[in-house]
Amino acid sequence: MRALALTPIFALMAAASATAQTGTGNPAAMSPGAAQSAPGMPAPHQANENDRLFVKAVTTGGNAEVLLGQLAEQKGRAQAVKDFGHQMAADHGKANQQLAQLAKAANLPEPSDLDEEHKAMRSQLEQSSGADFDLAYIRGQVADHQKTAQLFEWEIGSGQDPQLKAFASEVLPVVLRHLQMASNIESQLSTTASTPSPPAQRR
Amino acid sequence: MPGTARISLLVGAAAASMAWFSAAADPLPPSATYRPLPTLPLSAVKANDEAEKPQVMRDQQSVLDQRYDLSNNPIPGVMMSGGRKPVQGGVRVKLPAGATWDTLAGMSPDEVRQRGLLPPGFTPLPHVKQATGGQVIPNSQIDEIRTQEGRNLRRFDVDFDLPDTFTPEFPPPIFLSGHPELGDVSRGRLLTIKNYYEMMVGFITPVQMEGLRLLLTPFPQEEFNQTEDRKVEDQSLGITCLDCHSNFHTNAAFHQTPDVRPQAARFRLDTVSLRGLFNQQIHGSKRSLRSVEDFSEFEQRTAYFNGDHMSAQRKGVNLPERHDQTAMLAQMQNAIDFPPAPKLDPAGRLDPSKANERELAGERVFLGKGRCAECHIPALSFLDNNMHDLKLERFYEVGHTVNGLVQLPDGPIKTFTLRGIKDSPPYLHDGRLLTLADCVEFFNLVLSLKLTADEKDSLVAYMLAL
Numbered sequence: 001m002r003a004l005a006l007t008p009i010f011a012l013m014a015a016a017s018a019t020a021q022t023g024t025g026n027p028a029a030m031s032p033g034a035a036q037s038a039p040g041m042p043a044p045h046q047a048n049e050n051d052r053l054f055v056k057a058v059t060t061g062g063n064a065e066v067l068l069g070q071l072a073e074q075k076g077r078a079q080a081v082k083d084f085g086h087q088m089a090a091d092h093g094k095a096n097q098q099l100a101q102l103a104k105a106a107n108l109p110e111p112s113d114l115d116e117e118h119k120a121m122r123s124q125l126e127q128s129s130g131a132d133f134d135l136a137y138i139r140g141q142v143a144d145h146q147k148t149a150q151l152f153e154w155e156i157g158s159g160q161d162p163q164l165k166a167f168a169s170e171v172l173p174v175v176l177r178h179l180q181m182a183s184n185i186e187s188q189l190s191t192t193a194s195t196p197s198p199p200a201q202r203r
Numbered sequence: 204m205p206g207t208a209r210i211s212l213l214v215g216a217a218a219a220s221m222a223w224f225s226a227a228a229d230p231l232p233p234s235a236t237y238r239p240l241p242t243l244p245l246s247a248v249k250a251n252d253e254a255e256k257p258q259v260m261r262d263q264q265s266v267l268d269q270r271y272d273l274s275n276n277p278i279p280g281v282m283m284s285g286g287r288k289p290v291q292g293g294v295r296v297k298l299p300a301g302a303t304w305d306t307l308a309g310m311s312p313d314e315v316r317q318r319g320l321l322p323p324g325f326t327p328l329p330h331v332k333q334a335t336g337g338q339v340i341p342n343s344q345i346d347e348i349r350t351q352e353g354r355n356l357r358r359f360d361v362d363f364d365l366p367d368t369f370t371p372e373f374p375p376p377i378f379l380s381g382h383p384e385l386g387d388v389s390r391g392r393l394l395t396i397k398n399y400y401e402m403m404v405g406f407i408t409p410v411q412m413e414g415l416r417l418l419l420t421p422f423p424q425e426e427f428n429q430t431e432d433r434k435v436e437d438q439s440l441g442i443t444c445l446d447c448h449s450n451f452h453t454n455a456a457f458h459q460t461p462d463v464r465p466q467a468a469r470f471r472l473d474t475v476s477l478r479g480l481f482n483q484q485i486h487g488s489k490r491s492l493r494s495v496e497d498f499s500e501f502e503q504r505t506a507y508f509n510g511d512h513m514s515a516q517r518k519g520v521n522l523p524e525r526h527d528q529t530a531m532l533a534q535m536q537n538a539i540d541f542p543p544a545p546k547l548d549p550a551g552r553l554d555p556s557k558a559n560e561r562e563l564a565g566e567r568v569f570l571g572k573g574r575c576a577e578c579h580i581p582a583l584s585f586l587d588n589n590m591h592d593l594k595l596e597r598f599y600e601v602g603h604t605v606n607g608l609v610q611l612p613d614g615p616i617k618t619f620t621l622r623g624i625k626d627s628p629p630y631l632h633d634g635r636l637l638t639l640a641d642c643v644e645f646f647n648l649v650l651s652l653k654l655t656a657d658e659k660d661s662l663v664a665y666m667l668a669l
Contacts, residue, residue: 021604021605021606022607023329023333023334023606023607024255024258024332024607026335027243027247027251027255028241028242028248029239029241030251032243038254039250040250040251040252040254040255048242117229150231150235151232153235153465153467153468154231154232154234154235154466154467156607156609157333157466157467157468157607158239158334169604169609172602172604173602174602177602
């Protein structure tokens with residue numbers, strides 16, 4: 001699993017190749033007054049509202065991945081959970097740096113703190129241990145990566161900044177790989193243990 | 204996996220904590236599901252779209268050039284049913300450097316994926332402009348509708364992308380199930396709102412005639428309407444069902460699946476022929492609507508608005524009355540037959556006294572080693588009225604973006620008929636395969652069939668006889 005590292009993204013992000021990969025946007029969604037490098041083509045680092053929301057959500061999520069990954073590396077019981085946590089901390093650390101540079105180039109604010117969702121997740125994980133920790137962490141990872149995949153697809157179709165769209169396009173396959181890994185681990189954890197009825201059915 | 208064997212789960216606590224996380228989570232942005240309103244006036248959007256258009260078409264052409272051999276290379280002596288267009292031959296999907304079809308077929312799906320050897324032409328084909336999407340009509344249809352009706356179907360942002368050689372003959376023949384003895388009743392003309400009555404009176408019933416009128420009546424749609432959110436120059440009267448299903452067949456117009464979001468994940472849809480619809484029990488490549496009545500009504504309400512009922516309400520939805528208009532729409536469509544296949548017997552099998560040895564050999568492969576008949580059942584008009592997942596993602600890494608389309612697993616897709624199949628290129632639900640020989644290589648790989656060259660050639664010969 002350690003072989004699954006992020007590819008160097010900036011090497012792939014010349015503006016021309018970015019457009020060829022993510023396609024030309026729908027001008028109906030361009031920000032009024034956005035600078036253009038050619039008619040209809042947003043200039044580099046010209047962000048729209050969707051780009052802003054994307055940077056905010058991905059930065060917040062990426063920071064949480066690093067913190068929670070480090071936590072999983074320390075507290076995980078199953079080796080697969082420890083390894084996964086290690087990889088999340090490493091991969092998302094790199095991606096966070098790349099996104100931070102793009103956000104700075106586009107003058108987009110980056111949140112530095114965890115959002116309420118991930119604060120709560122961290123608090124719950126800090127209070128749990130053993131197999132309980134493993135399952136809670138990995139189920140959180142599955143849900144986070146499902147949403148992240150959809151968020152990246154949304155940015156590819158709805159963003160404006162060619163570099164941010166290229167970032168989403170380059171990282172999406174890695175997000176989907178992470179999701180597959182997390183799902184596999186969740187499946188292993190669930191099938192290895194004796195499985196009581198889920199809470200909804202026990203009520 | 205050290206450690207996992209010792210796990211004893213406190214599932215209740217874990218599940219409870221996860222429920223708490225979910226409740227606190229911010230949802231995804233609304234425009235990941237809903238269509239946003241335009242942010243710029245139409246004049247600015249149009250100017251930008253027109254300026255971008257050459258680059259848009261160059262980008263798509265480079266995708267096509269990377270995937271396919273687009274040369275004009277018809278099969279000698281084989282024409283489509285109306286005799287107006289030759290059928291293109293040969294495998295047109297390009298192989299990766301160093302690979303052959305046989306070396307690929309000898310590899311496991313994992314090996315093909317890990318070595319990145321799946322031919323690009325086998326992967327999902329992007330819309331010409333994925334971020335905008337919508338219906339794109341071939342020039343032949345646009346020109347004829349302009350001539351007959353004065354209605355404008357030409358978009359200012361995109362053109363049709365595939366060469367004319369890989370689309371159905373135009374106008375296609377029309378075969379009526381109530382009058383097999385008449386053969387093609389199209390007289391070489393395209394049915395439109397201007398000529399349908401004089402062309403069809405005396406040939407169809409009053410109910411069918413009213414259904415035909417509705418199928419040829421333009422109604423507003425996502426790209427063709429009167430609002431600022433459109434892609435035609437003038438305030439459009441709209442689009443008709445038969446603007447894509449020309450003469451109840453197909454002109455290869457394409458759009459995007461209404462059934463997937465976000466926009467970048469919506470795969471391309473090639474227009475399906477309506478021939479033989481009377482035997483089709485599920486409708487829509489992913490929606491599996493259970494009747495053509497449901498399908499016709501739903502298309503009017505939402506699907507031509509991309510599965511968005513809110514956009515339909517804003518742009519001028521048509522709501523056909525279920526027990527009158529919808530039924531007539533359906534009855535007209537159900538009256539359209541397949542083209543004649545003189546070598547087939549009543550159960551869809553080749554008549555040995557009429558078929559040649561190559562075609563008969565192809566049928567044996569079709570029924571046996573090729574596994575084609577497991578879904579394309581001859582006696583059921585080569586349908587099984589089911590959806591199947593070919594799991595193509597076993598052969599490539601998902602999530603890569605090609606000209607704006609994120610390549611993702613297709614999931615279950617409806618079985619399409621193979622009757623009259625030579626008349627309806629391109630193939631597969633998104634039109635990613637240009638010839639029948641491409642289809643044979645695709646399924647040879649996907650189903651690990653290991654067909655010989657002779658068997659592949661025989662299969663193509665057999666399908667040309669359907």
